[in-house]
Every structure is written in C-alpha cells, then in structure tokens.
Amino acid sequence: MSEKTLGLYLHIPFCVRKCAYCDFLSFPAAQETMAAYTEGLIREIRAYGEWYGGRPVDTVYFGGGTPSLLPPDLLAKIWAALFGAFRIIPGAEVTAEVNPGTLPEGAASFAEAIPVTRVSIGLQSDDPELMEMLGRIHRFPAFLSIYEEFGRLGITDRNVDLMFGLPGQTLAGIEKTLRHVLELSPSHVSAYSLMVEEGTPIAKRIAEGGLVLPPEDTERAMYHRLTEMLAEAGLRRYEISNFALPGRESRHNLRYWRREEYLGLGLGAASFADGIRYTNPRDLREYLACADDPGTLRRDIEKIGRKEAMEEMMFLGLRTAEGVSDNAFREAFGCGIVDIYGSLPQRLVKDGLMSCENGRYVLTDRGIDISNTVLASFLLDRVPA
Ligand code: SF4
Structure with a gap:
C-alpha cells in the first residue's frame, strides 16, 4: 500500500x-x-x-x-x-x-x-x-x-x-x-x-x-x-x-x-492531520513562545467525526469540477449520499443547481452562482429529516 x-x-x-x-x-x-x-x-x-x-x-x-x-x-x-x-x-x-x-x-x-x-x-x-x-x-x-x-x-x-x-x-x-x-x-x-x-x-x-x-x-x-x-x-x-x-x-x-492531510506551519496557520483540524496562535508573541512545542501550540482543536467528515466531503468536493461521486462517498462512509441526505441531492438536480452523471454530483453554473447557499445545505443539521 x-x-x-x-x-x-x-x-x-x-x-x-x-x-x-x-x-x-x-x-x-x-x-x-x-x-x-x-x-x-x-x-x-x-x-x-x-x-x-x-x-x-x-x-x-x-x-x-x-x-x-x-x-x-x-x-x-x-x-x-x-x-x-x-x-x-x-x-x-x-x-x-x-x-x-x-x-x-x-x-x-x-x-x-x-x-x-x-x-x-x-x-x-x-x-x-x-x-x-x-x-x-x-x-x-x-x-x-x-x-x-x-x-x-x-x-x-x-x-x-x-x-x-x-x-x-x-x-x-x-x-x-x-x-x-x-x-x-x-x-x-x-x-x-x-x-x-x-x-x-x-x-x-x-x-x-x-x-x-x-x-x-x-x-x-x-x-x-x-x-x-x-x-x-x-x-x-x-x-x-x-x-x-x-x-x-x-x-x-x-x-x-479533497480533504488530504496538511500541516500549517507559522502564525495562525491551519492544519488537518490525524482526524483533527486546528490552528496556531494568531498572536506573534504567543506563537514565538510555544513554537517548538506542538502540544501547546495547537488552538481550536476540532475532532472531525463521521458527521463532519461527510459534510466536508460534500461542501469541499462540490467546489471542484470533479465534484463528489457516490462511490467515493460509499468507500469513505459505507453508505450512499442519498442514505444521508435523502431527497436533497435530487432536489438540487431538479432545480438545475447540480448535475448528476453516473453517480457523480457536480455544481452547475447556476449552482455556482449561489454556491454559498447550495454548499451550506449539506450541513447535516440543516438537512430536513
Ligand atoms: S495586505 Fe493582505 S491582500 Fe495585501 S498583499 Fe498583504 S496579505 Fe495580500
């Protein structure tokens, strides 16, 4: 591997x-x-x-x-x-x-x-x-x-x-x-x-x-x-x-x-590694005081659980022309996009805001014009049950 x-x-x-x-x-x-x-x-x-x-x-x-x-x-x-x-x-x-x-x-x-x-x-x-x-x-x-x-x-x-x-x-x-x-x-x-x-x-x-x-x-x-x-x-x-x-x-x-891992080094830099997101201090003195100790340097640590990972995959992936495929979603989470988001993807397709070909969802030009709204609809707390 x-x-x-x-x-x-x-x-x-x-x-x-x-x-x-x-x-x-x-x-x-x-x-x-x-x-x-x-x-x-x-x-x-x-x-x-x-x-x-x-x-x-x-x-x-x-x-x-x-x-x-x-x-x-x-x-x-x-x-x-x-x-x-x-x-x-x-x-x-x-x-x-x-x-x-x-x-x-x-x-x-x-x-x-x-x-x-x-x-x-x-x-x-x-x-x-x-x-x-x-x-x-x-x-x-x-x-x-x-x-x-x-x-x-x-x-x-x-x-x-x-x-x-x-x-x-x-x-x-x-x-x-x-x-x-x-x-x-x-x-x-x-x-x-x-x-x-x-x-x-x-x-x-x-x-x-x-x-x-x-x-x-x-x-x-x-x-x-x-x-x-x-x-x-x-x-x-x-x-x-x-x-x-x-x-x-x-x-x-x-x-x-694509949600691949990166380390952000330096003042206020953001990182995503080992399933957590965090940022460095934004204050220069504070940063310099603990720059050599990752244990005390990390701020705003957020553990990315299954729910957050699903949301991220949708709203980050949909920013790209490759979009998000149902296969990739299944591979990552063991279930399909509609199992989690119900009728939302189909509604967005019907409204001309997303397209779907061979199980791959991509924003259309109209979807891009109101991308903030479309992407936010993939936050799971907002998805109607
Ligand atoms: S002030 Fe801001 S926008 Fe201007 S060069 Fe610096 S980082 Fe870029």
Whole structure:
C-alpha cells in the first residue's frame, strides 16, 4: 500500500503595508521581527519534523502575507530546516506567493533560496485606478517584469491572481484585464470576487457611500465572462475560483478540497492531520513562545467525526469540477449520499443547481452562482429529516 502523503503550508505574515480590503493575518514588520519569526518557524518545523518527518511530502506552499518580502537568506534557512526535518520527495510541487514590488534581491535570489516549481503572483487588476483604490503597492508593469523574470528562470507554472466585483470595475474593464493577462499565456489563473470584510478601510468607504459595489448581476456577468474567456484560452475551471491548463492545477490546493492531510506551519496557520483540524496562535508573541512545542501550540482543536467528515466531503468536493461521486462517498462512509441526505441531492438536480452523471454530483453554473447557499445545505443539521 502506498504511503499517505502530506502537504506543508508555511505562513509568512509580513506585507509592505496593509491593502484596503485585506483581513488576512498580515502586517508590516521590521527586519528584526522577520528574523525572530524565521527562528520561531524553524523551531516549529523541527518540532513537527519529529512527529511527521517519516511521511512523504509532495506539496509545499509558502503563503501569506507576502513570502517574497522575506530576505533570501531567511528563506534559505527555512528551506534548509524543512528539507532537514521532512521527507520532501523528488518532484514535489513547491509554490510561493509572490507580490510585485517585493523580492528585495530579485527573482533569481528568491528561486535560489527556495526551489520553487510554481509561483502565484498577486496581480489583482491591470487598472491603476482600481489598484490605487485597493491600496496595492504595485501596478501592471511591476507585475509583468516579475512574471517574465520567473519565466526566464524556467518557472513556467505561474498563477495570476485576479479580483472582480470591485467598486468602479466594469464588464469591459475585466475583459480588458483578462485580454492583457491571457497575452502572457499563464498556466493558471485564480479569480476572486471582492469580499467586503468588516473593519477594513474599503468596508468603511462602501458604508459611507464613497465607493459603490457593482450590482450583483454585473458581478455574476463578470464571473461568467471571465470563465468563458479563460476556457477559450484552454484554462479549465477546476474549482469555483481556479482555472488551469490541463495538468497544471495546484496540487496543494486540490489537497484542501479533497480533504488530504496538511500541516500549517507559522502564525495562525491551519492544519488537518490525524482526524483533527486546528490552528496556531494568531498572536506573534504567543506563537514565538510555544513554537517548538506542538502540544501547546495547537488552538481550536476540532475532532472531525463521521458527521463532519461527510459534510466536508460534500461542501469541499462540490467546489471542484470533479465534484463528489457516490462511490467515493460509499468507500469513505459505507453508505450512499442519498442514505444521508435523502431527497436533497435530487432536489438540487431538479432545480438545475447540480448535475448528476453516473453517480457523480457536480455544481452547475447556476449552482455556482449561489454556491454559498447550495454548499451550506449539506450541513447535516440543516438537512430536513
Ligand atoms: S498583499 Fe495580500 S496579505 Fe498583504 S495586505 Fe495585501 S491582500 Fe493582505
């Protein structure tokens, strides 16, 4: 029997400054803080290596924050610790999120410090006014320059992050951005609708009427047009917000939706392993104080029982184009989807929100448009008896 693989996520919480819409765990920091954090992260890596070092690791993901803000000597130390503590197998996918306007010593030094096979570049938009409104530090030319630089280094698995549904953005505007991006033939595009998070500067401006979100049907039209243009360029939607050329999907992100195990290392990082989900402390001092002791580091420990596992399989699996098959459900739980969810799947099929072919359920375009509602209906407490 093949060994169960593991994914590693490393959180690098630093950013040049906070974007106007951001509620991720990220903040500006001085060099000394970055150095102290790196030491803490290395202690955590070594501690978890003692627990999980024997498992083959086939995906590593540096996320943030802005991993590309960390100086290459610190990144190299992190990679050396990872490589020493875990069994990272040949051919592992190693992704790093990269923001234009960072990379203190250039893309080559970055790629020398961590052997990235894939970069995810946060473009968001090519429109300078929208970028100003979002509080992003870069503009399109800076994106283009690092996109091309990584290409010259042979890193052709390049994701471009985009946003839509922004105040002031139009359908024609998103089409123009996509044309611009597709000229570069990216292997992967992630496109997220703006989530207005309470307490962010953008939420305040919207509440005060200084910014106006596009109407919901325009926001949906943007998503449909974007899906269509990406499909024409050969980038297939494999998850609600993720599009890739065949075979160029993010293996690490697929791990989340397929409920495969991963360790989240670093401030506030989330993990799923040995049937539990938990997160690390979100407070830097607290994190650094217990980084080398997984016993005291874990917060919000949730045991994933049979009921939670069923729910997760449905609402994570249905986010993907592969959907959820009745066979896989039976294999995992010894009963079929309808044995648990009764008439719900058939009702959703009848309402045109899901399709079902050979026992495999997949969200339709209409289902994706109201995916939050459809996915929430698979929470078992909500399923009518
Ligand atoms: S770069 Fe990303 S993580 Fe950092 S503040 Fe902006 S949106 Fe947040």
